[in-house]
Amino acid sequence: MTVDVFFSPSVVDEASVDGRTAVVIDVIRATSSIVEALANGARAIFPTVSTEEAVKLASSLGREDTLLCGERKGLKVEGFDLGNSPAEYSSEVVEGKQLVMSTTNGTRALAAVEGADRVLTCSFMNLSAVAEALDEADALIIVCSGRQNRFALDDALCAGMLVQALAERREVELEFNDAGRVVADLAEKYTVDAEFLRSTAAGKALLGIDLAEDLELCASVDRHPLVPEMKDRRIGLSPGSGGG
Amino acid sequence: MTVDVFFSPSVVDEASVDGRTAVVIDVIRATSSIVEALANGARAIFPTVSTEEAVKLASSLGREDTLLCGERKGLKVEGFDLGNSPAEYSSEVVEGKQLVMSTTNGTRALAAVEGADRVLTCSFMNLSAVAEALDEADALIIVCSGRQNRFALDDALCAGMLVQALAERREVELEFNDAGRVVADLAEKYTVDAEFLRSTAAGKALLGIDLAEDLELCASVDRHPLVPEMKDRRIGLSPGSGGG
Numbered sequence: 001m002t003v004d005v006f007f008s009p010s011v012v013d014e015a016s017v018d019g020r021t022a023v024v025i026d027v028i029r030a031t032s033s034i035v036e037a038l039a040n041g042a043r044a045i046f047p048t049v050s051t052e053e054a055v056k057l058a059s060s061l062g063r064e065d066t067l068l069c070g071e072r073k074g075l076k077v078e079g080f081d082l083g084n085s086p087a088e089y090s091s092e093v094v095e096g097k098q099l100v101m102s103t104t105n106g107t108r109a110l111a112a113v114e115g116a117d118r119v120l121t122c123s124f125m126n127l128s129a130v131a132e133a134l135d136e137a138d139a140l141i142i143v144c145s146g147r148q149n150r151f152a153l154d155d156a157l158c159a160g161m162l163v164q165a166l167a168e169r170r171e172v173e174l175e176f177n178d179a180g181r182v183v184a185d186l187a188e189k190y191t192v193d194a195e196f197l198r199s200t201a202a203g204k205a206l207l208g209i210d211l212a213e214d215l216e217l218c219a220s221v222d223r224h225p226l227v228p229e230m231k232d233r234r235i236g237l238s239p240g241s242g243g244g
Numbered sequence: 245m246t247v248d249v250f251f252s253p254s255v256v257d258e259a260s261v262d263g264r265t266a267v268v269i270d271v272i273r274a275t276s277s278i279v280e281a282l283a284n285g286a287r288a289i290f291p292t293v294s295t296e297e298a299v300k301l302a303s304s305l306g307r308e309d310t311l312l313c314g315e316r317k318g319l320k321v322e323g324f325d326l327g328n329s330p331a332e333y334s335s336e337v338v339e340g341k342q343l344v345m346s347t348t349n350g351t352r353a354l355a356a357v358e359g360a361d362r363v364l365t366c367s368f369m370n371l372s373a374v375a376e377a378l379d380e381a382d383a384l385i386i387v388c389s390g391r392q393n394r395f396a397l398d399d400a401l402c403a404g405m406l407v408q409a410l411a412e413r414r415e416v417e418l419e420f421n422d423a424g425r426v427v428a429d430l431a432e433k434y435t436v437d438a439e440f441l442r443s444t445a446a447g448k449a450l451l452g453i454d455l456a457e458d459l460e461l462c463a464s465v466d467r468h469p470l471v472p473e474m475k476d477r478r479i480g481l482s483p484g485s486g487g488g
Contacts, residue, residue, distance in 0.1 A: 007251060011393045149255045153422035178397035178445045182426065189429055201422045 001172060005142045005159050005179035009105075009112035010149040012141070021137040022116035023130060023162065026145035027154040028202035029084045030106025031123040031228075032218045033069075036086040038237055039224040041095035045069075045235040047107040051077050054102040061098060070102035074209045077102070086125075086217040105152075109145040110230060116141065119230040120238065124158055124192055125223040131165035133227045133238055140166075142180075153186075153200045154218075160187030161221075194219045245416060249386045249403050249423040253349075253356035254393040256385070265381040266360035267374060267406065269367065270389035271398040272446035273328045274350025275472075276367040276462045277313075280330040282481055283468040285339030289313075289479040291351040295321050298346040305342060314346035318453050321346070330369075330461040349389040349396075354474060357387055363474040364482065368402055368436055369467040375409035377471045377482055384410075386424075397430075397444045398462075404431030405465075438463045 004020075006012050025031055034045055046061070048054040051070065054077075058066045069082040076083030082093070084103050101107060113119050118137075122130040134140060142162065144155035160183035167174055167184075176184065190196060197203040197215040206212050217223075229238035248264075250256050269275055278289055290305070292298040295314065298321075302310045313326040320327030326337070328347050345351060357363050362381075366374040378384060386406065388399035404427035411418055411428075420428065434440060441447040441459040450456050461467070473482035 005395075007395055008255065010254060011252065151251055151421075151423040151426070153425060156422075156426070177395075178400075179395040181397060182395070182400070182430065185429065185433055186426065 001138050001140060001170060002175045003140045003142065003163060003180045004177040005144065005183050007144050007151045007156065007179055008146045008149040009109040009143055012112040012143055014115055016141055017113050017116040020116050020139045020141045021118045021120070021134065022113035023120050023122050023140065023142045024106065024109045024113060024145065025122050025142065025155045025158045026103070026106030026109060027123050027158050027218055028197065028206065029086060029214055029218060030103040030145065031121040032125050033084055033086045033089055034121050034228050034235060035123055035126045035224050035226055036217065037089040037094050037099055038228055039226055040089055040091040042089070043096060043098050045099045045101050046233060047110045047235065048100060048102045049108055049111050051102050054100045058100045061100065065097055067094065067097050067099045069099050072104060074205055074211060085211060085214045087214065105145040105147060109143045113141070113143055114233070121228040121230070121235065122158065122162055124219055124221045126226050127158065127162055128165060128222045129225045129227050129241060131162055131169060133240060134166060135169060147202055152202050154197055154202050156183050157186050157190050157192055159183040161192070163187065192219050192221060245382050245384065245414060246419045247384045247386065247407060247424045248421040249388065249427050251388050251395045251400065251423055252390045252393040253353040253387055256356040256387055258359055260385055261357050261360040264360050264383045264385045265362045265364070265378065266357035267364050267366050267384065267386045268350065268353045268357060268389065269386065269399045269402045270350030270353060271367050271402050271462055272441065272450065273330060273458055273462055274347045274389065275365040276369050277328055277330045277333055278365050278472050278479060279367055279370045279468050279470055280461065281333040281338050281343055282472055283470055284333055284335040286333070287340060287342050289343045289345050290477060291354045291479065292344060292346045293352055293355050295346050298344045302344045305344065309341050311338065311341050311343045313343050316348060318449055318455060329455060329458045331458065349391060353387045353389040357385070358477070360385065365472040365474070365479065366402065366406055368463055368465045370470050371402065371406055372409060372466045373469045373471050373485060375406060375413060377484060378410060379413060391446055396446050398441055398446050400427050401430050401434050401436055403427040405436070407431065436463050436465060
């Protein structure tokens with residue numbers, strides 16, 4: 001099994017995803033919010049790169065059962081229903097709804113891998129379920145969403161723990177690119193908790209806007225045995241994924 | 245002292261370099277060849293992004309004492325005098341010459357940091373000299389040239405060993421961005437030698453084109469107590485740097 005890790009969506013091209021299974025990680029916070037939303041009964045999530053595109057899509061889907069979600073500079077976009085805190089995506093709010101979501105980094109990463117054979121999203125909150133869903137994959141690309149296309153340690157550690165989980169499930173050796181070797185090393189060195197997340201650049205940015213409590217949920221390893229899968233720009237539960 | 249590490253020149257913007265000292269690393273092989281050339285008496289090196297720009301600049305500098313240097317896909321550019329193997333830059337060849345150099349990754353990284361207060365180049369071959377030259381710096385950016393804007397482990401380890409050397413020379417703690425923390429971890433885990441370099445993606449690419457012997461020189465830590473410095477797109481020996 002080949003495992004190519006990328007630290008930024010901006011360096012992912014068509015050739016990198018062609019014929020591969022892609023996993024997108026944005027721990028703080030898009031892929032954490034996505035799995036929380038699906039666990040709490042959201043029907044689907046439609047990621048968009050721009051907020052304008054999000055508004056248009058929400059209109060065309062019908063505003064009555066659609067929520068507009070996302071952030072810029074970490075804060076809820078003006079006029080949107082929800083920001084990007086996993087805790088906002090409670091069953092009271094999202095059950096039975098479809099969500100249109102635009103975030104700074106995560107939804108860009110999803111756009112970058114659209115051409116892959118299969119696209120899953122991963123966070124600490126559903127790490128083991130994603131590892132299990134990859135049992136049949138033989139060419140994997142893991143895209144860390146990063147921060148403004150730069151390296152983000154929280155995403156890299158999540159990639160490393162995913163790779164570690166894959167290695168434990170497989171008998172064959174994994175073949176890594178350079179970045180894959182590094183995330184595997186990180187998983188040996190660090191364990192995740194809210195304190196670790198607070199020490200990262202993305203965590204510090206949340207501290208600065210009074211959203212640090214989000215980090216508790218983002219650090220909840222295996223809170224949900226669910227695998228979000230994107231098909232035709234729509235994220236729902238993967239067919240093989242447990243029902244919550 | 246703040247230390248911001250970047251794994252790709254493509255994510256370095258004006259704000260990242262403004263008011264900073266920048267160190268560019270391209271172990272395999274541009275910044276290894278640059279220091280080897282200066283150690284062997286080259287007067288100056290003019291990096292250019294494109295080969296066309298290199299040809300034009302060499303003409304305007306006067307072809308009689310100018311060498312055209314560089315690679316594409318690792319191999320010497322057709323019509324150029326030298327490729328990008330440090331061993332080609334012997335005193336017999338380069339002494340008293342000026343070199344115009346265009347490589348795939350390293351010269352792009354140099355272009356990305358042009359706006360910095362000061363620009364130095366580093367490789368394993370001159371690591372300690374660069375650390376010493378940074379004694380007065382208080383805001384540092386280290387740019388790993390990477391491979392086609394992607395993460396390269398050889399450059400990251402070199403950045404980590406540079407950071408380790410800085411930490412040993414300083415009494416104050418270094419303040420890292422996320423990538424800076426990771427390269428410091430790498431320096432604790434790995435040591436450099438030709439075998440390590442052969443295990444990296446850039447090293448494997450050289451094996452594929454029969455240039456693996458370059459890796460011996462690229463892994464020669466502190467072979468030269470010299471600091472290349474770029475001013476106005478011209479790289480010469482830093483004024484404070486030993487004379488070879």
